[in-house]
Amino acid sequence: MNSRWLREALFGSSLARVCSTWLALMVLAALAGPALSPWDPQAINWDALDNPPSSSHWLGTDMIGRDLLTRIMLGARISLSVALIATAVSVVIGIPYGTLAGYLGGRADQLMMRIVDSLYALPFILIVILLVVVFGRSQLLLFAALGAVFWLDIARIVRGQTLRIRESDYIAAARIQGAGPTRILIRHLIPNVLGPAVVYATLTVPGVILAESFISFLGLGVQEPDTSWGVLIADGAQNMESAPWALVFPALALAATVWSLNMLGDRLRDQLDVQAARV
């Protein structure tokens, strides 16, 4: 697989370029933003409570005078890293499960996919809330819990891919050479489903960002003085009549990021389908 389709997906249209630029900006803001800002994201400023956007506070301040732009960048750090780690967890669970089901086929495959189907029907938000409540509010756990919820899609996609390439000549050749099932799985199947799995994982990232914001909104996720977009939106919603900017700007950051990710994810998937059709 060469990288031309990747470039096409990420920069192939003006819309795609807008999305890529926005995401790059967000990543940059998450990494370097809080350090570059003249404001301390935690410092309470009694002289600037609920200030509207101005030249010193570009996006205004919150209820206790903290600079909103700085806090949105700090929130990006947590929202984005939760999403990335949870997605990684979902890929790590989903790929082996999906390839195994696809490779084994028959009864085992049916059973494994029925399990996935039944898990789809679970009240997941409730279970994540329970996990978070039960095991304390450690962020690491939040990552793991969300990842454990989102692996189902990946497993389905990977299984479908595996079913397709299982019958390929090179798998048959490997088998004739005497490669065992473990070797075929690890050396031949998993490397070949990795590409599609990662592409579909880009569509998992926005889902995780939304889920994290739900949980933080309920006050169960990230705790003060740390912050995430969900926490900022919750704070903004409490006070929206007098300070609507504190709701609108974090909400915009969240919506624009999720939207860009969805757009690019769709483009990546379409490009991948084109690739598959060519082969």
Place this chain on the structure above:
Amino acid sequence: MTRYLSIRLLLTLITFWVIVTAVFFLLRLAPGGPFDGERRLPPEVEQNLRAAYNLDQPLPRQYLNYLLMLGHGDLGPSFKQKDFSVAELVISGLPVSLTVGVMALVMALTGGIVLGTWAGLNTGTKTDLLIMGTANIGLAVPAIVVAPLLALIFAVWLGWLPAGGTGGPLHFLLPATALSLPFIAAIARLTRGSVAETLQEPHITTAMSKGLPRQRIIRRHVLPIALLPVLSYTGPAAAALLTGSVVVEQIFELPGIGRYFVQAALNRDYTLVMGVVIVYAAFILLFNLLVDVCYARLDPRIRLRS
């Protein structure tokens, strides 16, 4: 079809049991218990309390007791809200949660299918672009963003609709709308793709070339096939909408069971948490079973087997 459905029923029961078991042990694993509140109780009192609720017995014993109780249709007493049984609390909150969830589901399905079909029949046109562009934005704005904004605009600024509490169907309109928007978008996208794909099928070309009226082709030949993926999506969507009401109940201060859930989980009110999970799970599993029955009736590959 009987065989297919009986397997499905069996799986549903197993899933239900797994949920009950998992939640039961998860809760007991949690640090803290229902009786370590603000005030430390004298050890004797705590001992008696624990004994009264059978919490002093070994865990497997407690688990069996709970299953037995459940078998008798009893959800037990609430540990925290004295004088109330879990069943009473659930019954008082359930109508609110169900109304919001069902309203949102109906809105999501009608809105999503109508918009998606419209876009799917006109792929590549301006209408299609407009609908899909809006849908993509809808996907990116979760209930926690839409709900406060709707409350601000329609309740605070315009004063058309109540911002919270209960008192009539109007009170549920904003919460249900906020909850359903991302799902209208998701269903519209799904329907559009499916309709566009079905239009390419040979039997549609045949129907067209026979000169059948377009309306009739769409209703009789396109939609029944195109809506199958939508039907299988309603299961997960219903689960997400029902449990999503946990969030909007918080925002609009609706007295549904979602609000009990968060509170009870934080308080370690074991029986109340279990009760809420069981009720949600029962509804979701039942709904999924229903979807499976519809699917089996619509899909000849399943209907005609055996």
